[in-house]
Amino acid sequence: MKQKIAVLGPGSWGTALAKVLVENGHDVTIWGNKKEQAEEINTAHTNKNYLPTITLPEGLKATTELAVAVTGADAILFVVPTKAIRSVASDLVAVMDTKPVIIHASKGLEQVTHKRISEVLLEEIPEDKRQDVVVLSGPSHAEEVAVRDITTITAASKNLVYAEYVQTLFMNDYFRIYTNTDVIGVETGAALKNIIALGSGAISGLGFGDNAKAAIMTRGLAEISRLGVAMGADPLTFIGMSGVGDLIVTCTSVHSRNWRAGDLLGRGHNLEEILANMGMIVEGVSTTKAAYELSRELDVELPITEAIYSVLYENQDVKTAARQIMLRDGKSEEEF
Template identity: 70%
Template structure:
């Protein structure tokens, strides 16, 4: 059944998801702040800043007027950086006149509060203004989704009826969606894998090999699981698409901003230089701080996260913290 959907965010992921929804026959309007990008999409059906090689269908509409985008929408998809979620949710709340399903496809924790994105949305959008909040997450580079490369992803909600609704919206022959009721696990895996990707990139930047890469990914998954379980997640979620799957794709691909940022860290660039060069949000940088603080609050051991925190925020060199990690006290692999 054709649905009216508003996509809040005109970055690469918002564009790719909006494109998929249009191809599935839905009425889609993108909302963005950047007038030049919105006008480019409307006039030329392109976005040279984020997906330069893609020509989007003319049915994919765009506007800088949020009220226009969300008017009568059956579903509203938030695809903005984590730091903008609360602000955009407040703006949405003031303009919304119906009760859409809220979907989000962003990955991270809010600074200071350490809240997951669905928690921020629940705080700012009252229950009487939404049917549900559903998380869409998994191993999914926008660049590949935009060219219809095969992708598998997870839709998570405590109410599986609405996860299945989102599954139905997005499913097609190249974009397969599974459902899950573990919202905490799906959001936690999505956020924390970006930290491990920084580390995997740093290993490459330092010239280390595949053994080290495999080690950081495997032990990274262990500490992601430890923190997730302490937050109330199902440990099995972390061997699924939003856990192991997203970790693999983010730690091994040049499409990953977090991997590229880590690669530059390993080569000795400062965080300021990296962010200036990237020109886009690197969620792993801010998530490292949130996860480090959360781990301290919950008494969870996260040595990789702590090491990356020391590089990003403590001014240490990547090679120093790797040496410190390798010389830590002996452990059993089964220690949890």
């Protein structure tokens, strides 16, 4: 059944998801705050700053007016940076004229509050203004989804009916959606894998080989699971698409901006210079700070996250931080 869907955020991932939805026969409007970008999508059917080689469907509409995007919407998909979620959600409430399903495909933790994105959305959008909030997450590069490469991700909601609704919206012969009811686990895996991707990139930039890369991913998954379980997640979620699946794709590919940022750190580049030249938000940098602070609150040990925090926020040398992890007291693997 054809649905009217507003996509908030015309970056690479928002544009790729909007393309999937249009190709699935839905009426889709994408919203952003840059007039030139909206005009490009509407007239040239491209978004060259984010997906330079992709021609977008002519049916995809773009606007800079939030009210225009969401009028009559059956579903609203957030794909804006984590730091913008609360303000955009607050603005949204004033212009909504339906009671849509709220979906988000952003990955991070809010600064200061350390809240998951769905928690922020539930706070800002009153219950009488929305249906449920559904998380869309998993191993997926926008560049590959945009060219219809085979991709599988997860739609998570405490209410399975809404996860299945999102599954129906997106699923086709190249984009497969699995459902899950563990919202905490899916969101935690999505956010924290970006931290480990920074570390994996740094390992590469330092010149270490496959052994080191396997080590940081495996021990990184242990950290993600440990913090996630402390937050109330099902540990089995972390061996699924939004756990180990997302971790692998983000820690091993040049498509990953977090991996690229880490690689440049390992090669000796300055963090401010890296972020200025990246052209897109590197969510792992802010998530590292939030996760580090949250781990202190919950008394959960996260040695890789702590090492990356020391590099990003305390000017620790990358190679020294890696050496200090290796010289920690011996542990049993069963201790995580």
